[in-house]
Amino acid sequence: MRVTYAPNTKQLLRIINPFLHQKPNLSNSGKENALFCMQSVVNLIGMMSMDIEYIKENYIFETLNENHDLDDFECESEDLTNFLKNDALNQQDLNLSLTHLVICDGVIVGYVSILTDSMKLKILEDETVKKEIRAELNITENNEMPAIKIGRFAIDKEYAHKGLGKHVFRNVLLSILDISQNIVGLRFITVDAYASAFWFYVDKNNFKYRKNDQKLVDNMDEIIKIDSERSFTLYKDLKSI
Ligand SMILES: CC(C)(COP(=O)(O)OP(=O)(O)OC[C@H]1O[C@@H](n2cnc3c(N)ncnc32)[C@H](O)[C@@H]1OP(=O)(O)O)[C@@H](O)C(=O)NCCC(=O)NCCS
Structure with a gap:
């Protein structure tokens, strides 16, 4: 007699557990778990075949919640x-x-x-821009201006340095611009950037550094070698987007 082993959906869930990005709920009904399995197999196929261009066209933003399985994420x-x-x-x-x-x-x-964040005009390193903003807003150097801070930003190391960060960051900037135009008064974006990502923000995304950091910036290549996670406050005027 030939015996064929056919796992039920709960057994299948346990087998494919390493490939799930939402935690399985073993008390769900068979139908819900079957849907879960199908989604996970889709994930698995996606994980094996995703290339950057595919990701750029298909990624979405989702607010973190307790059901997200973060185990596989690893950035540099x-x-x-x-x-x-x-x-x-x-x-x-x-x-x-x-x-x-x-x-x-x-x-x-x-x-x-x-x-959210706030920024004093006195940290701007460009005197001309500073004068323009002071005149435009009729404020002193010590006035706080509304800002939003990108506290942390990372791309999984499997997908980094292939153009995805630039694409995602552009969408983040556009979302912030939208907030500033439709929801709340907001003038600057700030970021606490690691030395290792300094040029990503400054060269590629036109962020400015604080005037007091000029000497450090002159030695940035050396700093990246010895202390790549040294933090630099950078900013971008939303009016420049
Ligand atoms: C920094 C990070 C988010 C950039 O994302 P990414 O997907 O690697 O960046 P991209 O491949 O889209 O690069 C975009 C451009 O920035 C440049 N760039 C990317 N990372 C850079 C870095 N660390 N230093 C200098 N330039 C960098 C690329 O050369 C590319 O230039 P190009 O458009 O002329 O080709 C990503 O590398 C990462 O997660 N790093 C580790 C975590 C980190 O440092 N986060 C920032 C601290 S908040």
Whole structure:
């Protein structure tokens, strides 16, 4: 007699568990779990075949919640990987920052954490811009201006340095611009950038650094070698987008 083994959906869930990006709920009905399995198989196929162009066309932003399985995410910074896995949800629960996952076919390919901020005009390094803004807004150097901070931004190392970060970041900037035009008064975007990502923001995304950091910037290549996670406050005037 020939015996064929056909796993039920709960057994299948356990087998494919490593490929799930939402945690399975074993108390769900058979139908719900079957749907879950199908979604996970789709994820698995996606994980094996996703290329950057496909991701660029298909990724979505999803606000982090307790059902997201973050185990597989790993970026080049251990600190940023650990933040997502250990702190992001807690910070969100405390209303300190909101984390948006970048997801393609169920795979978490990146994330961005955002919070509000304020900025004093006196940190602007460009005297001409500073004068223009002072005249435009009729404020002193010590006035605080409304800002939004990109607290953390990372792309999974499997997909980094292939043009995805630039694409995602552009969409983040456009969303912030939209907020500034439709929801709340907002003039600057700030970011606490690691030295290793300094040129990504300054060269590729036109962020400015603080005037007091000029000497450090002159030695940035050396700093990247010895202390790549040294943090620099950068800013971008939303009027320049
Ligand atoms: C920084 C990071 C988000 C950039 O995303 P990415 O997908 O690697 O970036 P892209 O491939 O889209 O690069 C876009 C451009 O920036 C440049 N770039 C990317 N990372 C760079 C870096 N660390 N230094 C200098 N230039 C960089 C690329 O050369 C590319 O230039 P091009 O448009 O002329 O080809 C990503 O590398 C990452 O997660 N790094 C580790 C975590 C980190 O440092 N985050 C920032 C701290 S908040």
